[in-house]
Amino acid sequence: MVSGIKMRPHLKLTRYFLKFYYYAFRFVLFTVISIRVLLYGLFHPSVIFNFLFGVVTEIAEFHKRCGGRVKNFKESKVYSEITDTLRFSQSNCLNVGFGTVRPIEAQVLASLVSYLNPKTIFEIGTYTGFSTLHLKYNASPETVIYTLDLPKDKSSIVLRNDLNEAHRDIKNINLNEQRHFHIDNDRKAIVELFGDSRTFDFSPYYGKTDFLFIDANHSYAYVKSDTENALKMVSAHGAILWHDYDFIHPGVFRLINEVAQNKKIFYIERTRYALLINSESQI
Template sequence: MLPTLRGVARGIVRRRDEFRHHVARDAWTVAKRFAAPSVVNIEKREIPLVMWAVVEGWLDDHQRMLIAALAKGLDHRTFFEIGTNRGRTTWTVVRNSPEMRAFTLDVPLGDASSATALDLASDDHHFFRPDEATGEAFHDTPEAERITQLWGDSATFDFSPYAGEIDLVYIDGAHTYDYVKADTANALRMLSPTGMIVWDDYGSNPGVYQLVNEVAATLDRPVYHVYGTRMAIYSRQDFVHRLPYDDHASLPTV
């Protein structure tokens, strides 16, 4: 024990920036999860339908593989993504569900910095891409015929054609509280009777964290955070089987 602690102390001194970026950041993220009384923390092993799922997709972010597994396991047929970026999540979801029809919304680059209805977070600007690069992951793929690229500001976009029709809504647009609030309200209106909402960047982004915690206290069913992901999930279908935590349980990760 003591040699390990001494090694940790030496490592912190030598690699202070790395320690601050990983250990301190992750410790704060975990602490916030336990400060959210209306959000239930679960492990992947408590989602039976994904435990034996086989999916194909981009490995740069394992989270999108879990989203694809959920969509496949729950037999979702319609997907709406707010925040296209490269389009890797939409492609992965559609690739693994042959009956899936997807819609993905992003702001045209010319409007992104100056014409949004609500304020943007400073880091939101890092995700702007030239229009031709938006959705590049599904361009010229067999899946493209089942994907519709939509353009507009999610705060002012007309979502009414999709009301009650979307099985899975993925919110990964602008990260300010006001934008996440608007996106969540629209997601709830779009949601089908058995639908699901997935919020990205829960725990790691203050605006998303605050809004999801507030909304979770008002919904008719639980909102779950999955350890090891940035995801918070609300579903009108049961998909979680809670397990007792014991000495043999896998330890949760951030």
């Protein structure tokens, strides 16, 4: 019986030494790798940014599960149908840039549009047009995509609220001149609109828009206004997708949780998306 055998003292000592050596070696390895990563990160900040972004996404995921009122997209009928049919959609991950949707978000956006097949799309927040092209390449050829962003001349914009975040968005992000779809061969389906989403007249689109993508100013007042307009614009079987539903955009997070008190909103794992599907039969 093994339990009856007493281990000799020198064997016991060897075992402790090996154990110590094993953990000490791993600790030194971990320290050396961490220092190398830190030094590498000092010279390549974008790598650190991507790493931190991954961590933030994980924390956001946890936060949504624990504190958020939204449901997991996996519980929806749309999710089952998309995954059951093994749908392949078009997405481009290499042109992802600072301020655009992340690679997995581009893929999810592509899958949603390709499945929902909207005939009219409205995007608030064009930026470089990266997400706009995902809308275009995954919708049918006859789909019309309206995309709104601030005008090039920002001097005409009078902010309706003076939250820091609203100012930061307007100052830092407006690279409208270099839009991806300007070099795309066929941009007939894309209609560029310019204006401040809080003062823009959305009434011509009321009840006629099958898919809305909200990704413009992230302050609470702006997201609230964009959402109120989107709820008027969305068609009976349409959908609204919000970007930046995470704790680093508290305005978006608060607003989505409020909307989720009366409407069924889903969060999509591994993304910062929140989704509303207007048709009961689809959820």
